[in-house]
Amino acid sequence: MTKASSAGLWMPAEWAAHRRTWMCWPCRTEAWGSPDGLLRAKKAAARVARAISDFEPVVMAVRPEDAAEAASSCGGSAELFETPLDDSWARDTGPTFLASAERAGIAWQFNAWGQKYHPFENDQAFAAHVLEHVRARMCRPSLVCEGGAIHVDGEGTLMTTEQCLLNSNRNPSLSMEQVEDILARYTGCRRVLWLGSGFSDEENDGHIDNIACFAAPGRVIIGIPPLRSHPDFAAVAEAKRRLAHARDAEGRQIEIIEIAQPRKMRTDWRGRLLAASYVNFYLVNGGVVMPGFDDLEDGPARRVLADCFPGREIVQVDALDIVQGGGGIHCTTQQEPA
Numbered sequence: 514m515t516k517a518s519s520a521g522l523w524m525p526a527e528w529a530a531h532r533r534t535w536m537c538w539p540c541r542t543e544a545w546g547s548p549d550g551l552l553r554a555k556k557a558a559a560r561v562a563r564a565i566s567d568f569e570p571v572v573m574a575v576r577p578e579d580a581a582e583a584a585s586s587c588g589g590s591a592e593l594f595e596t597p598l599d600d601s602w603a604r605d606t607g608p609t610f611l612a613s614a615e616r617a618g619i620a621w622q623f624n625a626w627g628q629k630y631h632p633f634e635n636d637q638a639f640a641a642h643v644l645e646h647v648r649a650r651m652c653r654p655s656l657v658c659e660g661g662a663i664h665v666d667g668e669g670t671l672m673t674t675e676q677c678l679l680n681s682n683r684n685p686s687l688s689m690e691q692v693e694d695i696l697a698r699y700t701g702c703r704r705v706l707w708l709g710s711g712f713s714d715e716e717n718d719g720h721i722d723n724i725a726c727f728a729a730p731g732r733v734i735i736g737i738p739p740l741r742s743h744p745d746f747a748a749v750a751e752a753k754r755r756l757a758h759a760r761d762a763e764g765r766q767i768e769i770i771e772i773a774q775p776r777k778m779r780t781d782w783r784g785r786l787l788a789a790s791y792v793n794f795y796l797v798n799g800g801v802v803m804p805g806f807d808d809l810e811d812g813p814a815r816r817v818l819a820d821c822f823p824g825r826e827i828v829q830v831d832a833l834d835i836v837q838g839g840g841g842i843h844c845t846t847q848q849e850p851a
Contacts, residue, residue, distance in 0.1 A: 523701030627682025
């Protein structure tokens with residue numbers, strides 16, 4: 514095990530070239546509330562895998578007992594990697610891959626989003642299994658973190674939320690400065706942009722990949738709630754304020770790009786507000802795989818992303834059945850850099 518910064522490693526931006534995408538086959542019935550919900554999630558995961566496979570290779574991690582089902586559903590669009598799993602979110606449980614002359618990745622400490630699900634021992638070990646499989650060097654920080662909690666610009670700036678990484682259910686003994694130091698040592702970032710708290714996402718405690726992301730160095734896309742009465746309206750307004758006064762690692766002022774979130778305010782199977790976000794898209798080689806929610810904002814959101822990523826093909830995939838489980842398209846994926 515090693516620290517990334519001492520070995521000349523850093524976390525590249527998502528728009529850097531990928532070797533492949535990692536995903537996990539849905540398997541925890543509890544996350545979707547019923548066997549029918551889980552079945553719909555599996556079909557949605559297969560749709561995402563097929564969409565990504567048009568641009569780059571996909572590896573689907575799957576429990577051995579589910580391998581035949583995953584192979585049939587994905588229709589040859591994904592290579593299978595049989596391994597023990599507890600849940601379905603490769604972004605959070607898979608390794609955060611790093612860039613260097615050799616393969617390397619971060620295996621964060623994982624506690625099932627603040628002990629929300631049990632068991633989670635298989636997911637806790639998943640990142641290490643992947644890194645061993647691809648023969649990559651493993652970096653193992655002491656920080657409890659999920660991949661969906663951080664986003665980088667590839668030039669030294671990392672964005673996250675206080676609600677997640679400073680949460681007492683993850684890192685109760687660490688200060689903001691200590692968290693920043695760990696992030697710097699393992700991702701190579703030189704500046705952390707902290708968005709605040711108060712986001713309604715109870716499942717992930719304010720994961721950044723549902724709120725805001727980099728479109729390029731110095732440019733941030735942020736999701737805007739449809740109404741002032743939306744539970745996230747004040748939290749997003751505060752996030753915009755912070756970004757407007759921020760500078761990135763290179764000293765640039767942040768350009769804010771607004772994307773209107775879905776107008777329909779739906780609830781999930783638990784009765785909680787559905788965390789449907791157009792920010793939860795995934796960049797692939799030459800394309801963007803983004804969510805659709807059968808909403809009037811699907812088209813406008815697509816146009817915003819097309820403007821942000823000129824020259825990339827935009828593919829919109831129905832994501833409602835994925836979001837019912839607490840995540841989105843970005844949450845189901847993890848890129849391995851080329």
